[in-house]
Amino acid sequence: MTATTGGRLRRINWVTTLFLLSTPLVAAVWGALHISAMGIGASELAVFAFYVCATGFSITTGYHRHFAHGAYECSRVVKVFYLLFGAAAFQHSVLSWCSDHRRHHKYIDRDEDPYNITRGFFWAHIGWLLVTDHKRAEDFSNVPDLVADPWIRRQHAHYLPIAVVMGFVVPFALGAMVGHPWGFVLWAGVFRVVLVHHSTFLVNSLAHRIGRRPYLRAISARDSIVTALLTFGEGYHNFHHRFATDYRNGIGRAAWDPTKWLIRGLEMIGLAWELRRVPTERIVAAELDCDSERLSERLARVRGSSEQAVAHVRARFAEMAASVQRAAAALTTREREVALARRRRGRDRAGQLRPLRAELRAARLEMRAARVRWHAVLAELLEGPLAVSPSS
Numbered sequence: 001m002t003a004t005t006g007g008r009l010r011r012i013n014w015v016t017t018l019f020l021l022s023t024p025l026v027a028a029v030w031g032a033l034h035i036s037a038m039g040i041g042a043s044e045l046a047v048f049a050f051y052v053c054a055t056g057f058s059i060t061t062g063y064h065r066h067f068a069h070g071a072y073e074c075s076r077v078v079k080v081f082y083l084l085f086g087a088a089a090f091q092h093s094v095l096s097w098c099s100d101h102r103r104h105h106k107y108i109d110r111d112e113d114p115y116n117i118t119r120g121f122f123w124a125h126i127g128w129l130l131v132t133d134h135k136r137a138e139d140f141s142n143v144p145d146l147v148a149d150p151w152i153r154r155q156h157a158h159y160l161p162i163a164v165v166m167g168f169v170v171p172f173a174l175g176a177m178v179g180h181p182w183g184f185v186l187w188a189g190v191f192r193v194v195l196v197h198h199s200t201f202l203v204n205s206l207a208h209r210i211g212r213r214p215y216l217r218a219i220s221a222r223d224s225i226v227t228a229l230l231t232f233g234e235g236y237h238n239f240h241h242r243f244a245t246d247y248r249n250g251i252g253r254a255a256w257d258p259t260k261w262l263i264r265g266l267e268m269i270g271l272a273w274e275l276r277r278v279p280t281e282r283i284v285a286a287e288l289d290c291d292s293e294r295l296s297e298r299l300a301r302v303r304g305s306s307e308q309a310v311a312h313v314r315a316r317f318a319e320m321a322a323s324v325q326r327a328a329a330a331l332t333t334r335e336r337e338v339a340l341a342r343r344r345r346g347r348d349r350a351g352q353l354r355p356l357r358a359e360l361r362a363a364r365l366e367m368r369a370a371r372v373r374w375h376a377v378l379a380e381l382l383e384g385p386l387a388v389s390p391s392s
């Protein structure tokens, strides 16, 4: 064995590697044998669905949006749920996960980014987990707020027993009650671990490869409905990297973001509060910056256009941007007014809210109309001929 091979082998994190490689293998072999012999039971499917949701959302809603980004506050009961079922997802403790993730945001696409996509799809998806970086693993200096929480420290200290008990022993015990202990371990344990693992891993790989970059063009993170569907709504990743503290990733009403809907649901029943939202005005400004960059690139590419034509294009863009910004500013004001009124207590709260909500609806409609005009003008400026029209 050469010194280099020995060094490489020493870097391999054998426990994690064996776990990540054996779980899909066990799922395939044991799964095929079990299903061919016993079929698929309704109780197995039910416990599988519960465990996929409990552990998957503990990662997206809990580890990611609450602990790593502080996108909202929540009750102790919810936090403990995240700590227990997040551990059962077998993605390490909150401290390790969030420390890596904050490094990913800070150094995106650079060497210090633990799952740097520029090192390849495989590295970002799973490769980075197969090797040990001792220096990184012991450095929690970027998560002092989380280190200060004794519950989070406890979860870190006892991570493995919590993960095994919540991830495999509890399904076994639940299954024993209905006479299917190993069927429950297979479905709620093995199948579910593989599914949730790769769903999370896709946020680090696929979300940095496919989709659009409407908010920040200088980074690899992208928005894609395909990734969103596979990752509990984490696929609007360009928005997320631009506005990481927003509790939403998919901001449109139709955007598939069940993690956002769950946080709103927790707010409605009083278990979550202080949901952070980036004002519409700032979001629109980021989009316009990207559009302006695209337009500049096009103007630089097209040679031979007269100065008059270029000035005309720029003036049209500026005029359109100003009208969009006006609509966004009006909507932001209405959103703030409604948010303030909702926080107020008192008998006439509902009476005060009604007209404000009507104004908010009108501002949303105006923003929607402004957005339609914006995209029509933009398509024309980016794709149409760069000539001054005879009428101008």
Ligand SMILES: [Zn+2]
Pocket: 104, 203, 204, 208, 221, 237, 241
């Ligand atoms: Zn990312």
Ligand SMILES: [Zn+2]
Pocket: 064, 068, 069, 101, 105, 240, 244
């Ligand atoms: Zn993040």
